[in-house]
Amino acid sequence: MGLTQAAFYLHVPFCRRKCPYCDFYSVPFADTRKIPEKAFLAALKKEVELHAEEVSSYQFVTFYVGGGTPSLLSAGFYEELFDFLAKRLNFEPFEATIEANPSSLNEEKLISYRKIFNRISIGAQSFKDKGLLALGRLHTVFQVKKAFLRARAAGFENISLDLIYGWPGQQKEDLVEELDILLSLGPEHVSCYELTLEPETRMYEWYQKGKLNMPSEEEIVSFYWLIHDFLTQQGFEHYEISNYARRDYECRHNLFYWEARPYLGLGPAAASFLDSRRIKNVEDLNLYLEPLEKGVLPPHEEEILDAEKRFREAVILGLRKLKGINVAEYERRFGFNVFSYYGESLSRLLDQGLLEYCQGYLRLSKRGILLANVVARELV
Numbered sequence: 001m002g003l004t005q006a007a008f009y010l011h012v013p014f015c016r017r018k019c020p021y022c023d024f025y026s027v028p029f030a031d032t033r034k035i036p037e038k039a040f041l042a043a044l045k046k047e048v049e050l051h052a053e054e055v056s057s058y059q060f061v062t063f064y065v066g067g068g069t070p071s072l073l074s075a076g077f078y079e080e081l082f083d084f085l086a087k088r089l090n091f092e093p094f095e096a097t098i099e100a101n102p103s104s105l106n107e108e109k110l111i112s113y114r115k116i117f118n119r120i121s122i123g124a125q126s127f128k129d130k131g132l133l134a135l136g137r138l139h140t141v142f143q144v145k146k147a148f149l150r151a152r153a154a155g156f157e158n159i160s161l162d163l164i165y166g167w168p169g170q171q172k173e174d175l176v177e178e179l180d181i182l183l184s185l186g187p188e189h190v191s192c193y194e195l196t197l198e199p200e201t202r203m204y205e206w207y208q209k210g211k212l213n214m215p216s217e218e219e220i221v222s223f224y225w226l227i228h229d230f231l232t233q234q235g236f237e238h239y240e241i242s243n244y245a246r247r248d249y250e251c252r253h254n255l256f257y258w259e260a261r262p263y264l265g266l267g268p269a270a271a272s273f274l275d276s277r278r279i280k281n282v283e284d285l286n287l288y289l290e291p292l293e294k295g296v297l298p299p300h301e302e303e304i305l306d307a308e309k310r311f312r313e314a315v316i317l318g319l320r321k322l323k324g325i326n327v328a329e330y331e332r333r334f335g336f337n338v339f340s341y342y343g344e345s346l347s348r349l350l351d352q353g354l355l356e357y358c359q360g361y362l363r364l365s366k367r368g369i370l371l372a373n374v375v376a377r378e379l380v
């Protein structure tokens with residue numbers, strides 16, 4: 001029997017400082033020399049060993065290192081890990097991405113990273129220094145530009161830039177200027193996220209105390225469409241709610257998630273989805289490292305999804321792609337027809353103009369894109 005294609009994700013749980021809006025799992029190391037790189041590598045290798053048999057029927061075709069701040073780790077770390085993965089698993093990624101922070105990149109590191117990765121995602125976040133300040137980032141716009149040009153010079157032909165919109169005090173004119181700068185750099189891919197204030201973050205607390213001048217909901221909607229119009233007019237395809245790509249530069253790794261295909265995630269807080277099984281590692285560096293030192297898997301949550309739940313999740317994930325879901329293909333893959341399965345509730349979403357059906361595809365309408373959460377709540 002042939003191997004099933006799958007994605008491989010690695011979560012690097014280290015940052016220099018916690019950004020005030022961030023709720024991803026990461027541990028701040030003001031002195032990055034204290035990052036336990038060796039112990040982390042040893043733990044990862046052990047984790048791979050412990051999963052090796054169970055994932056022997058998968059061929060890992062994408063590799064994505066996210067975080068945290070993966071660019072805090074040395075190229076040697078990734079070289080050793082990559083070699084190990086190639087020996088222990090069916091690991092031949094055609095797309096290998098590293099997320100990078102502009103303040104932790106230099107020429108030498110980029111040249112070494114390029115030997116392992118063929119795609120880099122630079123966390124620019126804003127192209128205005130006052131935006132970076134409002135977001136509590138450590139870098140400047142100058143550093144973003146420098147990092148981008150150095151990545152290009154190091155041979156990265158596939159560069160993605162992250163942009164956060166809706167930061168405190170942001171005006172339409174700021175966003176227009178930001179998009180101009182972003183475009184002038186010439187990325188192949190752009191991810192644009194609305195700043196969301198997650199409970200348990202410092203920014204949320206500041207907001208609760210009335211210390212933040214957040215853009216209104218109407219402004220946020222207008223920012224979303226401004227970005228859409230700007231990037232699509234410049235030849236980018238808006239292929240997922242928050243993502244834009246030049247032709248053939250969609251993030252193949254993330255497409256695995258949106259197409260409900262299997263993935264293995266390693267590292268603290270990483271999630272996997274394999275054979276209807278969802279696994280989520282503990283969000284604690286020590287609780288992750290210690291058991292692995294003794295040769296056992298770290299604490300994790302596990303859930304088995306039945307056929308209906310898998311299907312419903314796949315529908316919600318698939319609707320994130322602007323192309324939508326191919327109804328016949330979903331029926332073949334999951335054994336359910338979207339229309340007969342959802343019946344009334346789907347008709348209602350179609351009548352309300354949140355979804356549309358066109359040439360075999362069910363997709364979010366223009367109005368539905370910004371109400372994707374409402375649609376997801378109905379279909380979950």
Ligand code: SF4
Nearest residue numbers: 015018019022067068
């Ligand atoms: S660098 Fe990224 S992962 Fe780290 S705290 Fe900031 S936003 Fe979160």
